[in-house]
Amino acid sequence: MTALIHVEVVFGRQDRQKVAMVTLNEGATVRDAVERSGLLAEFPEIDLAKNKLGIWNKLAKPDAVVRNKDRVEIYRPLIADPKEVRKQRAAEGKVMKKGGGEIAGE
Numbered sequence: 069m070t071a072l073i074h075v076e077v078v079f080g081r082q083d084r085q086k087v088a089m090v091t092l093n094e095g096a097t098v099r100d101a102v103e104r105s106g107l108l109a110e111f112p113e114i115d116l117a118k119n120k121l122g123i124w125n126k127l128a129k130p131d132a133v134v135r136n137k138d139r140v141e142i143y144r145p146l147i148a149d150p151k152e153v154r155k156q157r158a159a160e161g162k163v164m165k166k167g168g169g170e171i172a173g174e
Contacts, residue, residue: 070094073136077105079114081144086110092134098123099130101140114142 071094078087088105098121108114122128122141134140 073134073138075101075134075136075138075140077101077107077140077142079107079111079142081111094136096134097130098128098132098134098140101134101138102130102142105140107142118145119143 072091073094073096075090075092075096076087077090078085080086086107088107090101090104092100092104099116102108102114102116102121108116116130120127120143121130122143123132123134123138125141128140
């Protein structure tokens with residue numbers, strides 16, 4: 069008899085997020101969890117050939133085996149490449165501020 073595991077599958081857009089709890093047989097994969105979650109039907113923009121997947125904020129392949137109490141995440145594509153944005157800012161002479169403001173005594 070195969071043991072059952074419980075996995076959380078999450079997906080979010082700017083306007084709406086969804087968390088689905090699924091019960092799977094031990095040895096199930098990330099793809100199995102996503103397919104069982106119902107999120108593919110609820111969010112037609114999810115394309116497993118394009119959207120990256122992860123387990124607890126670490127990229128995972130669809131055939132990776134999930135464990136009990138894992139959190140499977142479906143990531144949206146980036147709107148802009150962070151490296152390109154930094155290059156554009158540098159080309160425009162804009163300074164990216166980091167930390168807190170002015171130094172005392174200046």
